[in-house]
Amino acid sequence: MSIKKNLIEIFKSSKFTLKEAYDANPDIAKESVRARIYENLGTAFRKIDRGIYMTIAEDAIVIEGSGRNLRCLEDSSIDCIITDHPWNDTVSTKGGNRNFASYPVFNYEQHDFDEKARVLKEGSFLCEVIPAESESNFDYLYQIKKMAQTAGFQYYAKVAWKKGTFVSNTGRKAKNTEDIMIFSKGKPRALKPDKQRGLDENGNPTRYMSGTNGMLPTCFDVQPVPKKEIISQSEKPTALFEQLLEYVTLPGEIVLDQFAGSGAVGEACIKKNRKAILVELVKEKATNIAKRLHAVMIDEVLIKKMAV
Numbered sequence: 079m080s081i082k083k084n085l086i087e088i089f090k091s092s093k094f095t096l097k098e099a100y101d102a103n104p105d106i107a108k109e110s111v112r113a114r115i116y117e118n119l120g121t122a123f124r125k126i127d128r129g130i131y132m133t134i135a136e137d138a139i140v141i142e143g144s145g146r147n148l149r150c151l152e153d154s155s156i157d158c159i160i161t162d163h164p165w166n167d168t169v170s171t172k173g174g175n176r177n178f179a180s181y182p183v184f185n186y187e188q189h190d191f192d193e194k195a196r197v198l199k200e201g202s203f204l205c206e207v208i209p210a211e212s213e214s215n216f217d218y219l220y221q222i223k224k225m226a227q228t229a230g231f232q233y234y235a236k237v238a239w240k241k242g243t244f245v246s247n248t249g250r251k252a253k254n255t256e257d258i259m260i261f262s263k264g265k266p267r268a269l270k271p272d273k274q275r276g277l278d279e280n281g282n283p284t285r286y287m288s289g290t291n292g293m294l295p296t297c298f299d300v301q302p303v304p305k306k307e308i309i310s311q312s313e314k315p316t317a318l319f320e321q322l323l324e325y326v327t328l329p330g331e332i333v334l335d336q337f338a339g340s341g342a343v344g345e346a347c348i349k350k351n352r353k354a355i356l357v358e359l360v361k362e363k364a365t366n367i368a369k370r371l372h373a374v375m376i377d378e379v380l381i382k383k384m385a386v
């Protein structure tokens with residue numbers, strides 16, 4: 079058995095130190111064991127702290143910690159980020175000045191986008207769920223685009239999430255949308271089938287062009303999670319992320335949600351055969367995410383703790 083396979087088998091779903099890796103391969107030179115780990119960082123192994131590694135054979139990992147600090151993730155190790163950050167809306171949708179979120183909130187700063195750019199692979203997509211533009215957030219939404227650009231992202235497109243038949247009629251204008259703002263790290267990766275330039279014997283394209291897998295729709299028309307089924311405030315429907323994943327990722331790829339809430343992105347990933355790394359600050363929510371994902375997959379979902 080190869081060193082890599084042996085390590086995955088022995089340390090599946092748990093972290094290990096270099097010494098433990100050497101001990102697990104007693105007949106092999108330490109340099110070779112170390113070299114195999116380094117060679118496979120980002121694909122089979124991840125460095126989670128100095129001298130501590132873990133296998134990434136799992137389909138889903140929940141990290142209890144801050145998604146604004148991704149030091150446990152290698153540079154260029156993530157195929158896509160889909161996230162919905164807890165932005166600090168000081169003007170409630172119902173009017174007046176108060177925070178309406180029951181979870182910790184913040185506004186993005188430049189370092190958040192620099193960190194996203196660091197962990198994403200070149201050409202990969204960054205998908206930010208953002209509120210529909212309003213009198214209280216238009217300036218912030220502009221700042222998000224500028225911070226992304228400064229970090230090396232290119233604006234790709236914005237697609238509305240139309241909340242099915244739901245309409246909120248508070249505030250100045252009836253609302254039934256949020257937006258998904260999509261960027262690429264540098265030039266977008268090639269996921270768009272080029273049907274003009276050759277198909278294989280099964281009729282599948284053999285060449286791909288720069289861009290998402292197919293032209294993005296005008297909107298994702300998906301009903302929100304019914305109020306009585308919501309397990310976490312601002313929870314998005316899994317079906318929304320399932321649709322999005324088809325456009326911006328391939329099966330088997332690694333998707334990061336830095337602010338996971340209910341874990342809806344994780345469930346969508348499992349259903350669409352993608353791997354998920356989910357970060358959530360609130361311990362109780364992280365525990366609930368692990369339970370939720372465990373219910374839709376065979377393997378146990380472990381929670382890793384990361385210092386905040």
Ligand SMILES: C[S@@+](CC[C@H](N)C(=O)[O-])C[C@H]1O[C@@H](n2cnc3c(N)ncnc32)[C@H](O)[C@@H]1O
Pocket residue numbers: 143144145146161162163164165181182183310311312313314315336337338339340341342343357358359360363
């Ligand atoms: C808007 S909600 C995410 C909703 C999620 N997309 C869903 O469908 O359930 C934002 C989440 O970020 C969490 N959060 C706040 N600050 C965080 C931080 N620094 N790191 C990780 N999670 C954080 C909140 O506890 C909340 O659950």
